[in-house]
Amino acid sequence: MTIYDRTHELANELKNTAEVLEYRNSYKKIQENEKNKELVDKFRKIQFEAYNEQIEKGDISQETKEKMQNLGAILSANIDVSNYIQAESKFAVLWEDIIKILHDSVGLDLTLKNDNQ
Structure with a gap:
């Protein structure tokens, strides 16, 4: 089995995960x-x-923080939008974990360094 075959297997598994379905x-709905x-x-x-x-x-x-807080209150009152943002966040965690596993398998530091850090 080639790496491409296994990648297609991963894709098939991914599309049926609870995170992706949600x-x-x-x-x-959005x-x-x-x-x-x-x-x-x-x-x-x-x-x-x-x-x-x-x-x-x-x-x-402070202005941007206030915008975020005001909009956050509106978003949390809207169940469909709130569910979407939560689902997106759960998917992002899953996706980041998958990418980290793949990066780690290469055995190289593939991150971009910021000179300010």
Whole structure:
């Protein structure tokens, strides 16, 4: 069996995991509702803004923190959006674990180093 065959086996296993099924189902619910799509898009923009501030300035501005808190309250009250964000987070953990296992198998440090660290 080749590495490609095994990769296809992994892909077949992955698509049937609880994390992927939950993520896929919650994604479909978001796509069916324009308001929910807008909320998720707004959440992404604020997330990206906070990430950029953290990278560029070393800290997140009070204004961005307040935006995140205000939107967080709205998101947590919306069950479909809240479930989607939780499902996405669970999938991200699974995906990061898989990538780490693959990176470790290569036996090289494949991470990008930041000179500021």
